[in-house]
Each structure stands twice: as C-alpha cells, then as structure tokens.
Amino acid sequence: MPKVKLGKTDYGLILQGELKAARDRHFMDRKAVAKKTNRSYGTIRNYELEPHNIPLGWLKSFIKVTNMDPNVILNYLYEGKYHVRTESE
Secondary structure (H helix, E strand, O other): OOOOOOOOOOHHHHHHHHHHHHHHHOOOOHHHHHHHHOOOHHHHHHHHHOHHHOOHHHHHHHHHHHOOOHHHHHHHHHOOOOOOOOOOO
C-alpha cells in the first residue's frame, strides 16, 4: 500500500471557503455583501480570493453582516493555535 504524506493545513484556503460559506448561509451574493459593507463587487471578490489583503475594518463589518464564526479568523491568523470560547464551553 502506498504511503500518504499529509501536508500542513492551509488556513488561507479554509478562510476562503468560510467567507463564501458565510455568504451562502445568509443567501447573499457578492453584490449584497458589497452593498452592506460599502465596498465594490470587485473588492469583495479580491478579498475572497486573497484573504491576506482583507482590512480589519471590512472584516469586522463582514462578520456582523454574515454572523461568521470568529474562530475561523483566529485559525487563519494563528494557524489553529487559539480558540474563542463560546457560551456553551
């Protein structure tokens, strides 16, 4: 049986997926997010494709608009080392 090498987790790709999933959970497209966060459609697309360029102010408004889990952001920033406690913990 061949050996499988597991690489490091790519938190950037996870964040990209979570940004899209947060929009989808609220049935919003990029145009709706752009309107609610005061940005252009192209800027939203760029933020989703290159999460390392996202400004904190926009990220804060995106989290409010989509109710995105803050643990996703912490996992991206700290590569999975920190976790926000929730009320159920």
